[in-house]
Amino acid sequence: MFESIRQHxxxxxTIDPGQEKALYxxxxxxxxxxxxxxxxxxxxxxxxxxxxxxxxxxxxxIKNNKTMKKHIIILAAAxxxxxxxxxxxxxxxxxxxxxxxxxxxxxxxIKPVVKLDSSLVGLYEFDGNLKxxxxxxxxxIATIFGADNYTDDRKGNQYSAIKFNGRYGLDIxxxxxxxxxxxSVWAKYDFSAGVSTNxxxxxxxxxxxxxxxxxSYSGVINVNGTTGVQDWPVDDQWxxxxxxxxxxxxxxxxxxxxxxxxxxxNLWLPYPxxxxxxxxxxxxxxxxxxxxxxxxxxxxxxxxxxxxxxxSADIKALYQx
Numbered sequence: 347m348f349e350s351i352r353q354h355x356x357x358x359x360t361i362d363p364g365q366e367k368a369l370y371x372x373x374x375x376x377x378x379x380x381x382x383x384x385x386x387x388x389x390x391x392x393x394x395x396x397x398x399x400x401x402x403x404x405x406x407x408i409k410n411n412k413t414m415k416k417h418i419i420i421l422a423a424a425x426x427x428x429x430x431x432x433x434x435x436x437x438x439x440x441x442x443x444x445x446x447x448x449x450x451x452x453x454x455x456i457k458p459v460v461k462l463d464s465s466l467v468g469l470y471e472f473d474g475n476l477k478x479x480x481x482x483x484x485x486x487i488a489t490i491f492g493a494d495n496y497t498d499d500r501k502g503n504q505y506s507a508i509k510f511n512g513r514y515g516l517d518i519x520x521x522x523x524x525x526x527x528x529x530s531v532w533a534k535y536d537f538s539a540g541v542s543t544n545x546x547x548x549x550x551x552x553x554x555x556x557x558x559x560x561x562s563y564s565g566v567i568n569v570n571g572t573t574g575v576q577d578w579p580v581d582d583q584w585x586x587x588x589x590x591x592x593x594x595x596x597x598x599x600x601x602x603x604x605x606x607x608x609x610x611x612n613l614w615l616p617y618p619x620x621x622x623x624x625x626x627x628x629x630x631x632x633x634x635x636x637x638x639x640x641x642x643x644x645x646x647x648x649x650x651x652x653x654x655x656x657x658s659a660d661i662k663a664l665y666q667x
Contacts, residue, residue: 468651515629539643554589565589565598602665
């Protein structure tokens with residue numbers, strides 16, 4: 347008897363109310379035979395009109411089994427509301443769960459727009475040459491003609507990164523100046539050469555640059571005196587460096603991670619039309635490589651210069667290239 351109620355409750359989870367009456371009738375004909383079965387009586391009580399019309403409560407049977415009928419009616423009256431209430435509750439809970447799942451499944455995922463070519467004014471990949479690849483600037487020029495030296499890049503590609511040994515540097519001329527600027531580069535210092543404070547990507551003023559102090563890198567800016575943001579000590583392996591400047595805040599990132607901010611208000615703004623600046627790589631000092639004030643031992647790759655502030659999404663995308 348209880349098994350039949352349990353089966354009914356289980357079945358009602360997956361059928362609509364219009365199918366329930368047919369289900370009851372199917373149970374009646376399946377379990378009924380010439381003898382009184384308690385299961386068939388209880389199922390019949392769930393649908394009285396069908397029970398009488400189908401002969402389950404025939405007068406002769408009811409007359410001989412009055413006591414049994416009373417007991418079963420009382421039991422059915424107590425169990426039936428519980429069965430339907432439980433079924434209704436489970437249907438509601440299932441619908442709510444499905445609604446929540448659908449809401450999560452169809453919730454749009456908004457990804458930040460990344461355009462690494464936007465406002466790119468300088469791209470130097472150093473793949474065995476000093477060519478500028480964006481078409482916006484001139485090629486880099488070695489301070490000693492023919493001294494440029496190439497080695498493996500961060501991915502192991504031969505002759506695809508430029509190596510500085512303290513004998514020469516590179517000049518990049520006439521980089522456009524804007525209120526918003528960014529610089530990005532891959533760097534690997536040469537620990538065996540001994541390290542001190544050296545500016546290895548240097549701009550005279552108004553545009554971000556990079557320096558090294560022992561085993562730490564810094565993003566720097568020179569507008570009202572040079573200030574910068576220093577990272578934690580790093581090893582002598584490849585690291586991705588980004589510095590951005592918006593005319594007020596210099597931000598520094600290492601390997602896609604934000605390091606910190608330095609406030610340095612640019613009193614030179616606004617720049618006149620056509621304002622530009624020169625970059626020095628591997629050294630700092632008078633242009634042309636005479637009387638270096640500092641030299642750097644290490645390797646650079648994929649230098650990028652922008653006339654906009656790169657977003658955190660841009661910086662992570664550059665790191666993953």
